[in-house]
Amino acid sequence: MFESKQPKRRLARLYKVAAIIAKEYSEGLGSIKQLVYAKRDKHPRIQALYALVNTLYQRKDEIQRLLKKTQLLESESRADPWVIKILITELLYGKKVLSGQTKIEQTIKGYEQIFKAHLSDSIEVPVKDETVSTKPKYVRVNALKKTVEEAIEAFTDEGWHLIRHSDKNDYNGFIEKVAALKGGEFMVDMHVPSLLIFPPRTHFYNHPAYKNGTVILQDKASCLPVHLLAPPPGSTVLDMCAAPGMKTTQLAAALANQGVVYAVERDTKRVGILKHIVGSSEATCVKVINKDVLDCAKKDFPGAEYILVDPSCSGSGMTERSTEAENKDLARLEKLAGFQILILRSALTRYPDAKRVAYSTCSLHPEENEEVVRQVLETNYNFKLVDAKKLLNSAWNSFGSSDYGEMGEFCLYARPDEDLTNGFFVAIFERLEEGEQNKFLNNRISNFKKHLHAADKRKERRLEGKENKETAKSKRGNKNNKEKSVPEDEPNNVEEIENNHIVEDEQEHGLNDNIEFEESVCEKGAKKKKKKKLTENDVECQETVNGCDEIENTVAEKVDKKNKTGKVSSNNDATNDNITIKKKSNKNKHKNATKLEESTEDNPKNDATLENDNPVGENKTKKKKLKHSTESKDDFSIEATLGDNENTKKVKSKKKKRKSCSEVNELIDISKNDKTLESNDNTSEENKPKKKKHNILSEDNEFIEDLKNDEPLDSTEENKPKKKKHKRFSEVNELIDMSKNDKTVESNDNTTEENKPKKKKHNVLSEDNEFIEDLKNDEPLDSTEKNKPKKNKHKRCSENSESIVDLKNEEPLESYDNVTEENTTKKKKRKDCSEASEMNIIKDSQLKKKKRKHCSEVGESLETSENPDAIEFTQKSKKKKKMTSEKGDLQLDD
Numbered sequence: 001m002f003e004s005k006q007p008k009r010r011l012a013r014l015y016k017v018a019a020i021i022a023k024e025y026s027e028g029l030g031s032i033k034q035l036v037y038a039k040r041d042k043h044p045r046i047q048a049l050y051a052l053v054n055t056l057y058q059r060k061d062e063i064q065r066l067l068k069k070t071q072l073l074e075s076e077s078r079a080d081p082w083v084i085k086i087l088i089t090e091l092l093y094g095k096k097v098l099s100g101q102t103k104i105e106q107t108i109k110g111y112e113q114i115f116k117a118h119l120s121d122s123i124e125v126p127v128k129d130e131t132v133s134t135k136p137k138y139v140r141v142n143a144l145k146k147t148v149e150e151a152i153e154a155f156t157d158e159g160w161h162l163i164r165h166s167d168k169n170d171y172n173g174f175i176e177k178v179a180a181l182k183g184g185e186f187m188v189d190m191h192v193p194s195l196l197i198f199p200p201r202t203h204f205y206n207h208p209a210y211k212n213g214t215v216i217l218q219d220k221a222s223c224l225p226v227h228l229l230a231p232p233p234g235s236t237v238l239d240m241c242a243a244p245g246m247k248t249t250q251l252a253a254a255l256a257n258q259g260v261v262y263a264v265e266r267d268t269k270r271v272g273i274l275k276h277i278v279g280s281s282e283a284t285c286v287k288v289i290n291k292d293v294l295d296c297a298k299k300d301f302p303g304a305e306y307i308l309v310d311p312s313c314s315g316s317g318m319t320e321r322s323t324e325a326e327n328k329d330l331a332r333l334e335k336l337a338g339f340q341i342l343i344l345r346s347a348l349t350r351y352p353d354a355k356r357v358a359y360s361t362c363s364l365h366p367e368e369n370e371e372v373v374r375q376v377l378e379t380n381y382n383f384k385l386v387d388a389k390k391l392l393n394s395a396w397n398s399f400g401s402s403d404y405g406e407m408g409e410f411c412l413y414a415r416p417d418e419d420l421t422n423g424f425f426v427a428i429f430e431r432l433e434e435g436e437q438n439k440f441l442n443n444r445i446s447n448f449k450k451h452l453h454a455a456d457k458r459k460e461r462r463l464e465g466k467e468n469k470e471t472a473k474s475k476r477g478n479k480n481n482k483e484k485s486v487p488e489d490e491p492n493n494v495e496e497i498e499n500n501h502i503v504e505d506e507q508e509h510g511l512n513d514n515i516e517f518e519e520s521v522c523e524k525g526a527k528k529k530k531k532k533k534l535t536e537n538d539v540e541c542q543e544t545v546n547g548c549d550e551i552e553n554t555v556a557e558k559v560d561k562k563n564k565t566g567k568v569s570s571n572n573d574a575t576n577d578n579i580t581i582k583k584k585s586n587k588n589k590h591k592n593a594t595k596l597e598e599s600t601e602d603n604p605k606n607d608a609t610l611e612n613d614n615p616v617g618e619n620k621t622k623k624k625k626l627k628h629s630t631e632s633k634d635d636f637s638i639e640a641t642l643g644d645n646e647n648t649k650k651v652k653s654k655k656k657k658r659k660s661c662s663e664v665n666e667l668i669d670i671s672k673n674d675k676t677l678e679s680n681d682n683t684s685e686e687n688k689p690k691k692k693k694h695n696i697l698s699e700d701n702e703f704i705e706d707l708k709n710d711e712p713l714d715s716t717e718e719n720k721p722k723k724k725k726h727k728r729f730s731e732v733n734e735l736i737d738m739s740k741n742d743k744t745v746e747s748n749d750n751t752t753e754e755n756k757p758k759k760k761k762h763n764v765l766s767e768d769n770e771f772i773e774d775l776k777n778d779e780p781l782d783s784t785e786k787n788k789p790k791k792n793k794h795k796r797c798s799e800n801s802e803s804i805v806d807l808k809n810e811e812p813l814e815s816y817d818n819v820t821e822e823n824t825t826k827k828k829k830r831k832d833c834s835e836a837s838e839m840n841i842i843k844d845s846q847l848k849k850k851k852r853k854h855c856s857e858v859g860e861s862l863e864t865s866e867n868p869d870a871i872e873f874t875q876k877s878k879k880k881k882k883m884t885s886e887k888g889d890l891q892l893d894d
């Protein structure tokens with residue numbers, strides 16, 4: 001046989017595999033390092049793979065620019081865009097040659113001069129080599145296998161020299177010593193006693209202590225949540241987001257294997273890694289549970305006393321580049337925050353035996369941290385935030401943003417530049433003792449929500465009543481003449497209206513968190529329900545492993561080998577977090593899953609540096625303070641959201657479409673009043689003479705007036721002149737629904753839900769989600785405020801609306817805001833509405849289009865809602881009788 005001397009016609013496997021990894025990384029399927037390891041069987045040159053993909057992401061902006069200028073992706077549309085990007089990376093920043101003869105390589109080479117010409121136009125941005133770590137290597141001694149003393153002795157025997165730091169209060173001195181660690185030296189951490197510190201780039205992969213599970217590679221920051229949670233031996237612990245299991249094993253060690261650690265992990269693949277780590281660390285007290293923890297309840301983890309909430313996050317703290325933390329993908333952060341709020345709130349509300357809860361992220365973004373804490377804490381009656389500084393005996397420097405006042409300062413940050421760790425955030429909550437108070441409770445919200453909660457309960461009772469009634473009716477042979485006598489466009493009764501907004505089926509869905517939102521509003525014929533397009537927004541979150549990339553990779557490798565699957569990370573988005581907010585129609589439950597594209601613009605995250613063979617040294621540590629984003633944070637005040645007209649700004653949207661700001665403000669104002677909510681009750685429309693439906697504004701005002709009366713409910717309704725309140729009820733009910741998460745706050749939701757009669761499926765507006773909406777309205781994530789000058793406190797309503805709208809306009813908030821999908825087609829209508837009210841109210845009002853006639857005063861009322869006298873004005877305006885113009889969409893704004 002003659003050897004063919006023909007040039008290689010096939011693309012080098014290195015490039016193919018690198019392209020796959022780059023793509024998977026862009027999809028958030030893992031850190032570059034994890035993905036490289038996972039593809040090891042596909043290409044053994046992991047360093048070359050890593051270098052290519054890492055460089056691609058370091059240079060992504062330039063490459064993107066080149067692609068745009070040359071239109072290469074368009075002209076080479078048949079080629080894999082990721083292969084093109086990898087080849088450009090190789091050509092411009094890698095080997096600087098493409099030696100293959102494939103068509104695509106030839107094409108890319110053909111562009112070389114053009115690329116270079118474009119590049120010379122731009123300023124060269126120096127790229128930091130992320131493979132050179134300046135962070136020390138942290139090694140946690142697995143107390144289940146060896147004591148720290150034994151480990152120290154063993155390392156000393158190996159020739160390592162222990163550097164001591166005895167002053168427990170001198171954190172700065174400690175950091176200096178850590179930064180100065182030289183080859184052959186190690187220290188014991190001053191906070192986490194089981195943690196040993198070695199110089200950067202010390203290798204442990206081949207060390208027997210690592211291989212046999214005696215030591216675990218875990219960054220110090222990642223040890224802090226469990227250290228601060230401090231469950232004693234014998235206790236019951238719930239680890240809500242457990243894989244890969246670094247903190248799970250730390251928890252087991254804290255318990256000395258006495259007691260139980262429920263380690264919950266949703267992702268099946270990661271459960272495999274979790275089990276492996278748990279097994280190899282001999283953490284016998286751990287029970288691994290492959291479940292979505294949001295589908296769990298207290299019965300699943302009986303007696304859970306200590307809870308660790310370490311949810312998926314942006315992972316912005318996992319990079320050594322502090323600039324990374326400044327690159328915010330606001331929409332993504334908001335989605336993550338939504339999920340984080342849900343999960344933290346569930347920890348604080350579902351488990352009645354919980355004494356202490358640790359919330360942590362490996363993110364440096366306040367949106368995922370202080371903001372999450374704030375949103376959850378401000379409505380929580382049972383927990384307080386513990387001052388982390390005190391827990392660490394003041395020997396720590398980095399805390400949360402003072403923009404959040406004391407609340408922020410009670411939270412702890414670990415910062416790469418200051419603490420020589422990964423970036424991390426920890427907040428510790430403790431159950432209130434008797435007589436104690438959560439000083440961050442926002443009473444205004446709480447009272448409001450308490451009322452709503454009460455109203456909610458009443459609604460349930462009414463529903464039960466209705467069920468009975470219906471049964472009786474059907475027994476009577478379904479004689480329903482009454483219905484026929486009701487004008488077409490009128491809902492039959494309050495119950496019916498309310499039924500359209502029932503939060504349901506929490507039992508089935510585990511809780512409020514997998515959210516289903518039924519859009520059903522009365523239409524002509526009273527019983528027709530509008531079907532909405534269903535959406536399921538999968539929010540893919542970058543899985544971050546909190547400082548345990550290395551171990552995870554290695555374990556992944558081991559698991560791989562064992563399972564002979566060859567894959568740990570895969571294209572399967574199982575590694576992603578799915579925040580699902582669903583809308584379902586009554587009848588059809590079809591879903592349209594929309595995957596959020598994680599853009600390639602994402603900077604590399606979680607890319608713990610690959611081990612290399614550099615000698616120990618170069619412990620240059622930046623003392624520069626990490627510039628932490630401290631966007632303006634207006635103090636939250638429900639007062640403002642509930643109609644702080646004094647501070648409301650001009651609402652921008654068109655008159656006719658935004659008439660109802662004042663209405664909602666009024667409604668909400670009113671709902672602040674116990675009695676007003678009570679007055680919602682027992683309003684039987686059936687018993688009322690039917691009235692004109694067109695005078696919405698005046699109806700509202702009257703209704704509001706009614707609500708403002710302190711008359712006891714039942715009597716009120718009976719004695720009042722009959723009005724068409726039911727329409728407003730539905731709106732109020734929506735408002736109530738919006739705030740129903742109170743249940744989650746006040747009750748141990750799951751458990752209470754369990755005891756409730758089952759309701760209609762899929763008629764669910766998840767309380768939590770709505771609550772998030774609510775809260776979002778109350779205070780936008782600081783992202784939305786980002787570009788704004790700091791404002792006075794309590795300037796909430798219109799500002800928020802505007803800022804949220806701005807944000808929405810730029811990028812729809814998919815996970816929160818299903819309704820925005822629909823709304824996007826109605827942009828003009830919702831400019832001034834904050835999301836929650838839009839979500840809930842627009843729909844209703846849209847469906848009332850045909851029913852409602854409005855007078856021009858509606859527009860006026862909206863205008864007036866922007867000024868401080870809005871309510872007064874609207875009250876005046878109710879006196880005007882004539883509604884002249886037929887009005888379509890009614891939007892109620894906060």
Ligand SMILES: C[S@@+](CC[C@H](N)C(=O)[O-])C[C@H]1O[C@@H](n2cnc3c(N)ncnc32)[C@H](O)[C@@H]1O
Binds near residue numbers: 242243245265546
């Ligand atoms: C940041 S990692 C946790 C790291 C882990 N605590 C450790 O120290 O090794 C977040 C994990 O939570 C899991 N997760 C996300 N949402 C979840 C949910 N709803 N229920 C259970 N696990 C979830 C993710 O799959 C991911 O493995």
